[in-house]
Amino acid sequence: MVGTLVPAFFGLLVLGLPIFAALALAVTLILYFAGGIDPLVVPMRMFSGMNNFSLMSIPFFVLAAELMRIGGLSDRLIDVARALIGWLPGGLAAATVVACLMFGSISGSSPATVVAIGTIMYPAMVKAGYDRFFSIGLVTTAGTLGPIVPPSIALIIYGSVTGTSVGKLFAAGLLPALVIGGLLIGYACWYSARKGYPRDPFPTLERIVTAFKRAAWGLGLPVILLGGIYTGVFTPTESAATACIYGWFIGAIVYRTISVRETLVILRNTGLLAGPLLLITAGASAFSWLLATTGAPSQLASQILSGTDNPVLIVALFNLILLVAGCFLDSASAIIILGPLMQPIAQQVGVDPIHFGIIMLVNLSVGMLTPPVGLNLFVAMGVAKMTLFEVFRAALPTILLMMVALLIVSYIPVLSMLLPNILY
Secondary structure (H helix, E strand, O other), X not given: OHHHXXXXXXXXXXXXXXXXXXXXXXXXXXXXXXOOOOOOHHHHHHHHHHOOOHHHHHHHHHHHHHHHHHOOHHHHHHHHHHHHHOOOOOHHHHHHHHHHHHHHHHHOOHHHHHHHHHHHHHHHHHHOOOOHHHHHHHHHHHOOHXXXXXXXXXXXXXXXXXXXXXXXXXXXXXXXXXXXXXXXXXXXXXXXXXXXXXXXXXXXXXXXXXXXXXXXXXXXXXXXXXXXXXXXXXXXXXXXXXXXXXXXXXXHHHOOOOOHHHHHHHHHXXXXXXXXXXXXXXXXXXHHHHHHHOOHHHHHHHHHHHHOOOHHHHHHHHHHHHHHHHHHOXXXXXXXXXXXXXXXXXXXXXOOHHHHHHHHHHHHHHHOOOOOOOHHHHHHHHHHOOOHHHHHHHHHHHHHHHXXXXXXXXXXXXXXXXXXXXXX
């Protein structure tokens, strides 16, 4: 039964069905032709997959990101980043990476980060004399910091399907995100110095204070989001809902950039962004339920562990599988399908579920940069008015840096485990 499930799913994708429909229909067809289980169980499993308190935070995080993007926070965060490191060689490029880190700590979404920061920084970098391919490649890859730096929609999904603490996962993502950000900043400074790109003058204390004052209200949002979770005041879902109220207050009352009409537009955009994600979650829940019912995880574990129980080799194998999966599946689908299969095997060879969640996330962040389903590439195409091939070629050097970061995160578990161990 399971041997035909995955080919059926990819066959339906080739026919042009949406991902959630391909997932659900593949399960329905297998149950119908194999017999033994009523296919009506599929919609029941889809509903139960979405009926999860933790998953309620996803539309709230999407709404908070939209409120802060349209509310004018992006340019304020960029101003802070330029004030802090704009004086470095290639300071504008380095500030782009820092701005992506800052915005990622609000949005939790990779494409949203590329849109919010890229629409401002890409034209600014090109105008300042930076090569347009270098500029869009850096923005596209730096956008992947969105789901890695907490809070993260992808980590919420991983936590819900594996029973792992979302708060611990959020804490685990911070140091790996800083490592990746540091690699990208180092590359940007090296490349810019070699090309002789301009840098901002060394900032005065007044400039730094002014930049922080302009962004102070917005910078308070990550404090509320993460501080509430780590102190136990909020659950991740309650924290996300609070962030929405705070984000609307900043945009509508403090910055006065969000009107009632724009609020309705933001709510509509949030529905359009979050709805498909939840539908994919529903379809993938039915898919993973069938895998679990047939005993596929234990069968897969037996087959893999019969070959080797070396954690280094098993993590390398899972990295390869996840990199390939990231080329064809979005992060949500890949996590829900592969998470319950891989995480128990990784745990059997001594890989902590928290650490494995970060490994999976970094792998799938690379998938956001690889065709044919790399969402960041498609978003960047609109930002830079380039073809898919041009954007992918531009991002190749930074994709290689992401691969280096993946090896670091995979085999230095202290990066992922230090903060969760301290905070919890």
